[in-house]
Ligand SMILES: Nc1ncnc2c1ncn2[C@@H]1O[C@H](COP(=O)(O)OP(=O)(O)OP(=O)(O)O)[C@@H](O)[C@H]1O
C-alpha cells in the first residue's frame with residue numbers, strides 16, 4: 001500500500017531523513033519508535049506532503065501512485081490521514097462544519113455528491129459515541145481551548161469520520177489518561193480492516209499493548225536502524241535506546 | 247461645547263415651508279454639474295413640497311462652504327463634482343431576452359452564491375415571466391404590513407404619502423452639514439427607503455429592500471429613514487450579496503434611524519459594490535453616513551454590516567445614546583482584497599445614563615489592500631454609569647496588505663467604563679496544512695477560516711442573509727493566497 005524507497009529529506013540544508021525504506025501492506029499495523037528529534041514527525045509530514053521539507057532523493061508510492069507529485073489535499077483524498085502530534089486550533093470553525101467540509105471535499109475528489117445532511121449527522125453521532133466524545137465538544141471550534149487529551153481524541157474522531165486507507169498517528173497516545181488511551185485504542189481496533197493500514201508513532205510500549213503492531217521500527221538519526229515484531233518494543237522499553245546505539 | 251441633540255432637531259424643523267411647488271418639465275436628465283438650478287430641477291421632477299426644496303438648497307449652500315475630508319486613511323484621485331449627472335429619470339434597464347446575454351463571469355458568481363435562476367434573471371435584468379412567485383409574495387407581504395400600520399415604501403413615495411413624518415424626522419440624526427458627503431447627499435439625494443413602525447408594533451417579518459416595490463434605480467445618492475415608534479421592533483435588511491455594478495463611481499448615501507422609547511431597530515447590511523479589477527481600476531467610491539439615535543429610554547439600535555465591495559469605503563455607522571438605559575451595537579466584517587481601501591468603524595456617543603454600547607469589528611485584508619478601523623467612544627458628563635466594550639480584530643492574508651486601528655476614547659465622567667481590545671493575526675501555514683491534510687483545498691480552507699474568524703458578527707445576521715454572506719466572504723478572497 002505504502003512504499004518508501006531511499007527517502008532523503010532536509011530542511012534549511014540540514015539533512016533529517018537519511019535514506020528511509022518502508023513497506024506497509026494492507027491490513028498491517030506498523031509502529032515507529034525512536035528518540036526525540038530523530039525525524040519521526042518529519043517522516044509523517046513528508047508522507048502527508050508538507051512543503052517546508054525538501055525531498056532530496058527517493059520515492060513514495062501509495063497504492064501505485066507517486067505521492068511526491070501530489071498536493072496535500074489530493075493525498076488526503078487518496079486516503080492518507082495524519083493524526084497530528086500538535087493539533088492546530090481553528091477559531092470559530094465548529095468541528096461539525098469542519099468535518100462536513102472535509103468529508104464533502106474528499107467525496108468531490110472521488111466524484112461523489114456531497115453526503116446528505118441526515119446521513120452525515122448520523123455518522124457524526126455514531127463516531128462520537130464510539131469515542132465517547134461529549135455532544136458539546138462537536139459544537140465547539142476545532143481544537144480551540146481543548147485540553148491536550150481532548151485534542152488527541154478529536155484527531156481519532158476525525159480519522160473515524162474520514163475512514164482513510166492509511167492512518168499515520170503521531171504520538172496520539174501522549175497526553176491521554178489511561179481511560180482515554182483505552183477508548184482511542186479501541187476505536188482504532190474497531191476501524192482495522194484487511195484493506196486499511198496504520199502507522200503508529202509512539203514513545204511508549206503501553207499503547208502497543210492495546211494496538212498490537214505487526215512490525216515495530218526504530219528510527220534513529222534519520223534512519224530505520226532496526227525492525228522487528230512486537231517484542232522489539234518491549235525490549236526497547238527495558239533497555240533504552242543506548243542498546244540500539246551500541 | 248457639546249451640541250444638544252434637541253437643538254439639532256429644531257434647527258432643521260424650525261422654519262415652515264409651503265407645500266405645493268409643482269412644475270412639469272419635459273427633460274428627463276439634468277445637465278451635468280451641481281448648481282441651485284440642478285437642485286430645483288431634481289425637486290421639481292420629484293414633485294416635492296417647498297420645505298424639502300429648501301432643505302436641499304440649504305444643504306447645498308452649506309456644502310459649498312465645506313471641503314472634502316482628508317483625515318481618512320484613503321487615497322484616490324480628486325473627484326470632479328461638476329462632472330456628475332445628478333438626476334436621470336429612473337430608466338428601465340434594458341431588458342435582455344435570456345441569461346445567455348449576461349456576462350458569463352457574473353453568472354459564475356451567481357452560481358457560486360447559489361442564487362436561483364429566477365433571481366439571477368431579476369438581478370441581471372432579464373425579462374421574467376409575468377406570473378412568478380415573488381410577485382405574489384410581494385403582494386401578501388405589503389398587505390400584512392399595511393394591516394399593522396407599518397409604512398414601508400420608497401423615500402419619494404413617503405414624501406407624497408406621509409410628508410409630515412418625513413418632515414419631522416429628516417435630517418434630525420444626520421444634519422445636512424454633518425459632513426461633506428452628508429451635505430452633498432442632502433442637497434441631491436435621489437431616492438431610497440422609508441420605514442415607520444407604529445407604537446407597540448412588532449414587525450412580523452424581516453423588512454428587506456429586496457421586497458420593496460419600486461426599489462429599482464435608487465441611484466448614487468440614496469437616502470433612508472427608519473423610525474421605530476415607542477415600544478416597536480423591526481429588523482431591517484439592506485443590500486444584496488450579488489455583485490452590484492454601477493456606472494456611477496461616487497456613492498454617498500445617508501441612513502438615519504430613530505428609536506423612540508422602548509423601541510428596537512436592528513439594521514443589517516451586506517454591501518458588495520464593484521470593487522474594481524485586480525489592478526485596482528474602476529470600482530465604486532462609497533462614502534456613507536449611517537447614524538441612529540436612541541431617542542427614548544430603553545431603546546436599542548444595532549448595526550450589523552458585512553462589507554466586501556467598493557474600491558473605497560468610508561463608513562462609520564454610529565449610535566447616539568440619548569435615552570437612559572439605551573443600547574447601541576455595531577458588528578462589522580470588512581473584507582478588502584487586491585487594491586481595495588476601507589476606512590470604517592463606528593461611533594458611540596453616550597448622552598444618557600446607564601447606557602451601554604458594544605463594538606465588534608473584524609477586518610480581513612488580502613492582496614495590496616488597506617483596511618482601517620476608526621472608532622469613537624464618547625462618554626459625556628451626563629452619561630453616568632455607562633459602558634462600552636470594543637473589540638477590533640484584524641486578520642491579514644499575505645504580507646502586502648495593511649491593517650490599521652484608530653480608536654478614539656473620550657470620557658467626561660468618572661463612573662463610566664470603556665474597554666478596548668485589539669488583535670492582529672494571520673492565517674498560519676500550520677492551519678492551512680491542517681485543513682489541506684483533511685482534504686480541504688487551500689481556497690476552501692481560507693473561506694472556512696475567515697468565516698470562523700467572522701462568526702461572532704455573522705451570527706448577528708438574519709438567517710437567510712448569513713448563509714449568503716458566508717459564501718460571499720469566501721468568494722471575495724478567492725485567489726488571495728497561493
Ligand atoms: N520546521 C523545522 N525547521 C527546522 N528544523 C526542523 C523543523 N521541523 C523539524 N526540524 C528538526 O528536524 C529534526 C527531527 O524533528 P522531528 O519533529 O521529525 O522529530 P521527532 O522524531 O518527531 O521527535 P519527537 O519524538 O520529539 O516528536 C529535529 O532536529 C527538528 O529540530
Ligand SMILES: [Mg+2]
Nearest residue numbers: 040041042085
Ligand atoms: Mg514528533
